[in-house]
Structures are given as C-alpha cells and as structure tokens.
Amino acid sequence: xxxxxxxxxxxxxxxxxxxxxxxxxxxxxxxxxxxxxxxxxxxxxxxxxxxxxxxxxxxxxxxxxxxxxxxxxxxxxxxxxxxxxxxxxxxxxxxxxxxxxxxxxxxxxxxxxxxxxxxxxxxxxxxxxxxxxxxxxxxxxxxxxxxxxxxxxxxxxxxxxxxxxxxxxxxxxxxxxxxxxxxxxxxxxxxxxxxxxxxxxxxxxxxxxxxxxxxxxxxxxxxxxxxxxxxxxxxxxxxxxxxxxxxxxxxxxxxxxxxxxxxxxxxxxxxxxxxxxxxxxxxxxxxxxxxxxxxxxxxxxxxxxxxxxxxxxxxxxxxxxxxxxxxxxxxxxxxxxxxxxxxxxxxxxxxxxxxxxxxxxxxxxxxxxxxxxxxxxxxxxxxxxxxxxxxxxxxxxxxxxxxxxxxxxxxxxxxxxxxxxxxxxxxxxxxxxxxxxxxxxxxxxxxxxxxxxxxxxxxxxxxxxxxxxxxxxxxxxxxxxxxxxxxxxxxxxxxxxxxxxxxxxxxxxxxxxxxxxxxxxxxxxxxxxxxxxxxxxxxxxxxxxxxxxxxxxxxxx
Amino acid sequence: xxxxxxxxxxxxxxxxxxxxxxxxxxxxxxxxxxxxxxxxxxxxxxxxxxxxxxxxxxxxxxxxxxxxxxxxxxxxxxxxxxxxxxxxxxxxxxxxxxxxxxxxxxxxxxxxxxxxxxx
Numbered sequence: 001x002x003x004x005x006x007x008x009x010x011x012x013x014x015x016x017x018x019x020x021x022x023x024x025x026x027x028x029x030x031x032x033x034x035x036x037x038x039x040x041x042x043x044x045x046x047x048x049x050x051x052x053x054x055x056x057x058x059x060x061x062x063x064x065x066x067x068x069x070x071x072x073x074x075x076x077x078x079x080x081x082x083x084x085x086x087x088x089x090x091x092x093x094x095x096x097x098x099x100x101x102x103x104x105x106x107x108x109x110x111x112x113x114x115x116x117x118x119x120x121x122x123x124x125x126x127x128x129x130x131x132x133x134x135x136x137x138x139x140x141x142x143x144x145x146x147x148x149x150x151x152x153x154x155x156x157x158x159x160x161x162x163x164x165x166x167x168x169x170x171x172x173x174x175x176x177x178x179x180x181x182x183x184x185x186x187x188x189x190x191x192x193x194x195x196x197x198x199x200x201x202x203x204x205x206x207x208x209x210x211x212x213x214x215x216x217x218x219x220x221x222x223x224x225x226x227x228x229x230x231x232x233x234x235x236x237x238x239x240x241x242x243x244x245x246x247x248x249x250x251x252x253x254x255x256x257x258x259x260x261x262x263x264x265x266x267x268x269x270x271x272x273x274x275x276x277x278x279x280x281x282x283x284x285x286x287x288x289x290x291x292x293x294x295x296x297x298x299x300x301x302x303x304x305x306x307x308x309x310x311x312x313x314x315x316x317x318x319x320x321x322x323x324x325x326x327x328x329x330x331x332x333x334x335x336x337x338x339x340x341x342x343x344x345x346x347x348x349x350x351x352x353x354x355x356x357x358x359x360x361x362x363x364x365x366x367x368x369x370x371x372x373x374x375x376x377x378x379x380x381x382x383x384x385x386x387x388x389x390x391x392x393x394x395x396x397x398x399x400x401x402x403x404x405x406x407x408x409x410x411x412x413x414x415x416x417x418x419x420x421x422x423x424x425x426x427x428x429x430x431x432x433x434x435x436x437x438x439x440x441x442x443x444x445x446x447x448x449x450x451x452x453x454x455x456x457x458x459x460x461x462x463x464x465x466x467x468x469x470x471x472x473x474x475x476x477x478x479x480x481x482x483x484x485x486x487x488x489x490x491x492x493x494x495x496x497x498x499x500x501x502x503x504x505x506x507x508x509x510x511x512x513x514x515x516x517x518x519x520x521x522x523x524x525x526x527x528x529x530x531x532x533x534x535x536x537x538x539x540x541x542x543x544x545x546x547x548x549x550x551x552x553x554x555x556x557x
Numbered sequence: 558x559x560x561x562x563x564x565x566x567x568x569x570x571x572x573x574x575x576x577x578x579x580x581x582x583x584x585x586x587x588x589x590x591x592x593x594x595x596x597x598x599x600x601x602x603x604x605x606x607x608x609x610x611x612x613x614x615x616x617x618x619x620x621x622x623x624x625x626x627x628x629x630x631x632x633x634x635x636x637x638x639x640x641x642x643x644x645x646x647x648x649x650x651x652x653x654x655x656x657x658x659x660x661x662x663x664x665x666x667x668x669x670x671x672x673x674x675x676x
Contacts, residue, residue, distance in 0.1 A: 084621055088603065091628045095596050098635055173567055222609040231616025238617065249611045249621055250603035257607075269604045276600035280593070281607055300648065310636045465582075509659065541562045544569035551657045555559030 017370035025210070025378045032202045033195035043411040044417060044557075046196035047114035047393050050502040055301045057205060059308020062292050064204030066093075066283075066309070067211055067316050068144075068383040069151030069344075070445035072376060075317075076078035076350070077343025079324020081333055083237070083247035084325050085254050088272075089446070090317035092279025097313065099457075100284040101306045106299040107464050107550035108290060108329040113557045115390075116290045117398040119217025120459050120478075123542030124471040127406070130398040132478040136397075136455040137202065137287040138481060140448055141391035142429060144286070145384055147444035149181050149433030150379045154344040155373060156180035178434055184381055191385040192392065192426075193419040200385045201295055207382035208312065214375035215319045218347075221354045222326035237325040240332050247328070275446055278517030280451025284554075285456030288390035299553050326350055330357070348372050384429070392421035436502060446515055447489055454481035454520035458528045464550060467543050469532050476531025486515035560658050568658055577650045584642055592635060599624055 040046050052060070071093065078086030112118035117133030168267040171179060191200055214299040226233040234248055240474065251257065255272035283289060285391040293302045327336065327350040339345045348369055355368030381524055396418035401409040409417075458477045489495065494514045499508035512521075549555050558563065568574050602610055610621035 087622075087625050088600070091596075091599070091625055092611070095592065095628055095632050098592050098632060101636055102589055102639060181563055234617035234622075245611065245613075245617070245619075247619060248619055249607060251607055255604040260606050266618075272604045273600060276597070280596055303643065307636055307640055310632065314633060318626075318629065467611075541566055543564040545559070545562060547578070548565045548654075548658070549559070550572065551581065552651045552658070554655050554658050 007370070015060060015370075015457075017367060017372045021370055021374035022377050025206075026381075027205060029191070029203045029381075032206070033191050033199035034305075036199035036202060037553040039557060040196045041068060042349045042438035043397075043415055045198060046231070046415045047291070047397065049201045050299050051295060053201060053295045053305075055296065055304030055306055057201070058292060058296050058301070058305035060208045060312065061201045061204035061295070062289065062305060062309035063312040063316070064208035064211075064382050065288055065386040066313055067156075067208070067379065068445065069148050069376065069380045071316065071320065072211065072379055073151050073155070073344045073347055074147075074445065075320045076323040076327060076347040077345070078253065079320065080092045080327035080331070080336055080346035081343040082253035083241060083243065083251055083325075083328065084250050087321060088250070088254065088276065089094055090320050092276055093283070094310070094314050094317050096280045096283035096307065097310045099281065100289070101303070101310070103464070104284045104290070104301075104460060105293050105302045105306050108460070109293045109296070109299040109302040110553045110556045111464075111546055111550040112221050112294065114291070114294060114397045115394045116287050116456065116460070117394060117402075118452065120463050121398075121402075121461065122546050123539050124474050124498035129402045129471060129474050130402045130477075132475050133459075134394045134398040134403075136279075136451075136478050136482050137394040138425065138450045139486065140285070140456070141387045141425070142432065143286075143451060144445060145387050145429035146433050146436050147448065148380050148384045148387070149184060149429060150444065151344055151437050152184045152377065153181050153433065153437055154178040154340050154342070155348065155376055155380075175435065179204060181430055181433050184377075184384060185426050186386040187381055188224055188388050189423055189426040191381075191426050192389045192422040196415075197291075197295060197389060197420070200382075200555040201292075202391050203385055205380050207378045209377050210375050212316060212389055213311065214351075214372050215316060215323065218326070218354060218372065219286035219319045219322040219349055221358060222322050222330070222350070225326075225330070225357070233322070233325055233329060233548070237328040240329050261554075269350075270518060271515055274450075274515040274518035277521055278446055278450035278453050278515055278551075281453035281457055281517070281521055283452075285452035287394060287452075287456070288386045292386075292391050294527050294557075300557070302479075309504065321460045323347055330354070339517060348376060351479065388422050388426055388429070395425070447494070450489075450517040450520060451482065451485045453517060454483075454485040454524040455479075457521075458524040462528050462532070462548075467547075468533075469528070469539070470475060470537040470539070473528050473532030477524050477528025480527025480531075481520060483522035484523045485516045488513075488520055492516065493548075564658060568654060571654075572656075573650065573654055573657070577647065577654060580650065582645050584639070584646075588635060588639070592631065595631060596628060599628055 021424045026210065039050070044050060075086050075089045077155050078089065082386035108119050111122055115133070116137060117130045120133050121129040191203055195203070226236070238245055238247040243252065246252060253270040254275060256265070258268070296302050296305055324346065328347040330353045331346065331349045336343055336346045336349060339349060351372035352365040352369035355366035356362060358364065359368060396414050400417045401407065401414045455478050458481060459474050462473060462477065488511050491511045492514050493501060493509050493512070495501055495509065498504065603621065610619065610624065612620045614620060626630060
C-alpha cells in the first residue's frame with residue numbers, strides 16, 4: 001500500500017510541477033511576444049522579423065524550428081523500440097542541411113522577400129505560380145502540424161499521469177488529449193497573430209536553449225550511469241530489448257527481411273530507400289525553414305545561420321542516440337509501449353527513470369519528468385508557431401495580395417489577412433490532429449518531408465539554376481509532385497489496410513510503400529522538365545536579373 | 558534598388574560574372590553529388606549489406622554506428638569547407654560585381670551592349 005500512495009503523491013506533485021514549469025514558459029514567451037508585437041509595424045516586421053537577426057540568433061531559431069517533437073520524442077522513441085533504425089532519421093535530417101546550405105539558403109535570401117513563392121514566381125506569371133506555391137506550402141505545413149499536435153496529445157496523458165480509466169479535472173485520457181491539442185493550437189495562434197515573425201523567432205531561440213539544455217542533462221546522466229562507456233550502454237540496451245545485437249544493427253523497423261516472402265522483403269527495403277531520399281531532400285523544401293532565411297540582413301548572414309544550425313542540430317542528433325538507447329536500457333521497451341504504442345513518450349519516461357535513480361527516488365523522478373515534459377511542450381509549441389506563420393504568410397502574401405488583389409493590397413491589409421489566416425490554419429490543424437493520434441510522430445514528419453521534396457524542391461532548384469524553366473514547368477512540378485506524393489500516401493498502408501493505419505478497418509491501399517518519396521520526388525523533377533519543354537515561354541531578361549541578383553545580392557530586400 | 562533589365566543582362570554576360578558562376582557551380586554541384594552518393598551508399602548498405610554493417614569493431618560498436626557517425630563528420634566538414642571557400646573565392650568577386658552593377662556601363666559594356674541588342 002505505502003509505495004503506491006507515495007507513487008500517487010509523487011505523480012500528483014510531478015503533474016503540478018510540469019504545469020507550473022510549462023506556465024512559466026508560456027508566460028515568458030507571451031511576454032516576449034507582446035514586446036515583439038509593439039515593434040511589429042511593417043509587413044517586413046511581421047513576415048521577416050524586421051530582417052535584423054544575427055547569424056547566431058537565426059541559427060538557433062532554425063534549430064528551434066527544426067528540432068521538433070519528431071526529433072525529440074519520435075526519434076528517441078523509435079531508437080528505444082527498434083534500436084539502430086531510428087538513427088537513420090537523425091542522419092537524414094542532418095545531411096539534408098547541406099542541400100539547404102549549398103543550393104538554396106543564400107540564393108533564396110538574395111532574390112526573395114517574404115515567402116518561398118517570391119523566388120518561384122520571380123520570372124514567371126505571378127498569379128498561377130503563387131497560387132500553386134501557396135497550395136503546396138499549406139499542404140506541407142498541415143502534414144507537419146498534425147505530427148506536432150499528435151506529439152502533444154501523446155505527451156499529455158503521460159505528463160498528467162492519466163492512465164485509461166483515470167481522470168484529471170474531470171476529464172478522461174481522451175478528453176485531456178483533445179483539450180491539450182486545443183490549448184496548444186490556441187497558444188500558437190496567439191504567438192503568430194500577436195508576435196509575427198519577431199515574436200516567433202524569439203520563442204524558437206528560447207526553446208532551442210531549453211531543449212539543448214534538457215537533452216544535455218539527460219545524456220550526461222545516461223552516460224554517467226555507464227561510466228562514459230558507450231559500448232556498455234549499447235550492450236545493455238541490446239540485452240534489455242531482448243533482441244540481442246540485432247538491436248544495434250539496421251533492419252528491425254525498416255528494410256525488414258521476411259523469410260520466404262521475397263516481395264515483402266523487396267518492398268520493405270524500397271521503403272527504407274524511399275524514406276532516406278525524402279529525409280535528405282525534404283528540408284530545403286520546407287516553407288517554415290525557407291522563410292527563416294529572410295529574417296537576417298544579408299545572404300552571408302543567412303549562410304552563417306545555416307552553419308550555426310548545422311552545428312546545433314548535429315549535436316542534438318548525436319544526443320538522440322544516447323537518449324534512445326538509454327531509454328531502451330533503463331526504461332525498457334515494454335514500459336514504453338505500455339504508455340504509448342508508437343514510442344513517443346520514451347524520452348520523458350527516461351527522464352523520470354533517471355530522476356528516480358539519481359535524484360532521490362520518486363520526487364526526483366517527478367521533477368525530471370516535469371522538466372523534460374515542459375521542454376517537450378515548449379518544443380512543440382515553438383514548431384507549430386513557425387509552421388502556422390509560414391503558411392499564413394503564404395496565404396496572405398501570395399494568395400491574397402498577389403492573386404486576389406493582383407498586387408494592389410496595402411501592407412496593413414496584407415498583415416491583417418495573415419493574422420486571420422493564422423487563425424483558420426490553426427483551427428484546421430487542431431481538427432485534423434484529433435484523427436491522427438495513433439501514428440508515430442517521426443513518421444508523420446517523414447511524410448511532410450516527402451511532400452516538400454516532391455512538390456517544392458524541384459521547382460526551387462529549377463528556378464534558381466535552369467535558364468529555360470518557365471511558368472508551365474513550375475506549375476507542373478509543384479502540382480505534379482504534390483499530387484503524386486499525396487495520392488501515393490492516400491493509397492498506401494499508412495491510410496488504410498493495415499493495423500496501424502488511420503482507417504484500420506477499411507482497405508483501399510494498392511501502393512505498397514509507406515513513404516512515397518522514391519516515386520514522387522523523381523516525378524516532381526520529371527514533371528517540371530516536361531512542363532517546361534512543352535511550353536514555349538522563356539524570359540532571358542528576367543532570368544538574367546534573377547541570376548545576377550541571387551549570386552551577388554544586388555537589389556536584395 | 559534593383560537595376561534595369563538591360564544592365565542585368567549585360568552583367569550576366571560579363572566575363573567576371575561568368576567566372577563567379579563557374580566558381581560557384583563547380584563547387585556546389587560536384588559537392589552535392591558527392592555527399593548524396595556518400596549518403597546513398599550508407600542507406601544502401603543499411604538495406605542490403607546487413608552482415609557488413611553488423612561487424613563489431615570495438616566492443617558493441619559496429620560498422621553501422623561508425624558509418625552513421627561518419628555521416629555527421631562529413632556533414633560538419635563540408636559545411637566548414639564551403640564557408641571557407643565562399644569567403645575566399647566567391648564573396649570578394651560577388652562584391653566587385655555588385656559595385657559594378659551600380660557604377661553603370663563601364664569600359665567593356667560597349668561590346669556587351671551590342672550583343673545584348675541582338676538577343
């Protein structure tokens with residue numbers, strides 16, 4: 001009896017501590033947001049934070065935007081449950097930054113103003129291209145938003161200690177999840193509509209420091225537990241997993257070899273290659289990452305911010321190894337799946353275990369859980385704010401100002417529309433998230449990456465480097481890449497026809513892979529080429545302007 | 558402020574700009590191919606060379622883990638090398654061209670302008 005009562009008291013203590021810490025974070029960031037809103041007067045302030053951030057600040061903010069719930073909760077969860085395969089995500093997510101550094105960041109900063117479409121539509125007919133870019137921006141951002149909100153939902157039942165059957169403030173676990181999603185959604189809408197890019201950027205920076213700090217503490221504790229012997233940590237993780245050394249090798253989750261079923265093995269390996277491709281090519285097509293490059297004064301500072309970002313993101317992904325294997329060894333797969341089937345709660349559970357082992361029992365566990373859970377909430381909140389900002393900017397700047405008003409909207413009007421758009425997109429994301437709760441967060445993000453790599457990246461690269469590229473090419477590549485990626489996902493085992501699908505009781509799937517990248521990314525490039533050569537339109541003067549400006553920074557905003 | 562369309566065409570056809578473009582593209586394109594191939598090799602080995610990836614090197618640390626960490630090392634290395642290359646070979650040239658755009662047609666554009674008229 002006694003230990004149970006103690007545990008229950010500790011859980012209640014942890015709950016109120018988590019809520020307190022999280023409220024402190026919310027209070028600080030809301031303060032920053034309100035302060036930022038006083039300095040937000042022009043459209044440049046709202047969309048690009050006044051272009052006054054330093055390379056270091058923007059590098060941290062990129063890290064804040066990029067190290068999402070997928071990185072912290074999702075990757076740690078996959079490593080904890082399937083071992084080495086989770087590390088594939090870390091590697092793909094990091095190497096992807098070279099595409100952004102070498103091929104996109106500086107040229108985008110030099111030739112664009114507020115959104116991805118500024119570059120895509122530079123030498124094209126404005127209205128159709130901006131419409132297309134706006135559509136794909138919103139689709140990618142919504143996929144990504146759902147992933148983050150699902151993470152928040154999974155987290156809350158652990159945090160508040162709500163097991164099936166138990167209640168909190170009169171809510172059962174499911175109601176509490178939905179309430180959390182609505183709360184997170186409401187907060188992100190406030191950050192974006194009030195603080196704009198300036199407020200959102202500071203929120204990202206604060207969050208990046210919190211996340212790095214929290215992860216570092218856990219990594220040090222895990223390593224100290226094994227006397228800084230990495231091999232001992234790996235050995236213990238492998239043993240606890242019950243899978244032996246296979247746990248430390250690729251193949252438990254992706255590219256699974258099914259004996260006697262050659263087709264299944266083949267598709268599973270193709271799925272691994274597809275995921276790998278989507279991860280590495282997706283980053284440079286993510287609208288909320290692309291708009292970050294506009295918050296600095298010059299392309300050289302944009303370059304510097306990417307270098308800082310690579311540093312902080314790389315360090316963090318190395319941490320995920322210790323977190324994931326640490327959770328496998330110290331918490332154990334069975335305990336993790338008992339809390340969340342997809343493994344999204346592995347990192348906070350590890351924090352709790354470390355606290356119990358090293359910081360004086362249940363109370364220490366409660367404190368660690370509270371701290372890490374608050375960090376995870378902050379992470380999710382910051383990322384959803386960035387996503388909402390990127391998509392509402394595109395709706396206002398590309399669709400409203402250029403397509404509907406044909407370039408005749410005043411800046412004031414445009415910013416007002418952006419704020420309304422943030423509200424609508426936020427509400428839509430909240431509604432959709434409630435349906436996707438059984439999926440792993442890292443996996444959902446991988447889908448967003450596949451769509452970004454298929455629809456956006458081909459058009460961006462052709463725009464910047466291919467003289468002949470034209471309006472038809474841009475439209476074909478965006479709509480072609482987008483449609484193929486979304487359709488393939490719709491007809492994949494992710495949506496129907498498998499136990500873990502969104503609609504597990506229906507089956508209309510015929511595409512065997514769960515990630516569409518390996519088909520849809522080449523299709524995006526192919527459609528871009530085909531559309532271009534089928535149209536006679538060329539504009540050498542505009543290409544000269546784009547090329548000279550993107551390489552020299554002349555005439556940059 | 559952006560310059561005129563003719564001016565950008567002139568600059569784009571100048572020898573200096575061709576040099577900048579060459580220096581940039583001869584760095585970023587081959588490097589992109591190289592790191593994509595290197596990364597693909599890693600993904601392909603993860604899918605098809607399981608026995609090789611499973612070889613233990615030190616204690617429980619196997620080839621797969623070392624290969625993965627090497628991807629981090631190569632990413633940091635390329636990023637660092639590019640920033641040096643850009644600062645030394647690209648930025649000064651880009652600055653020169655930037656200034657020339659504003660200084661208007663200088664000595665050479667007389668010839669370039671006739672070319673521009675033709676196109």
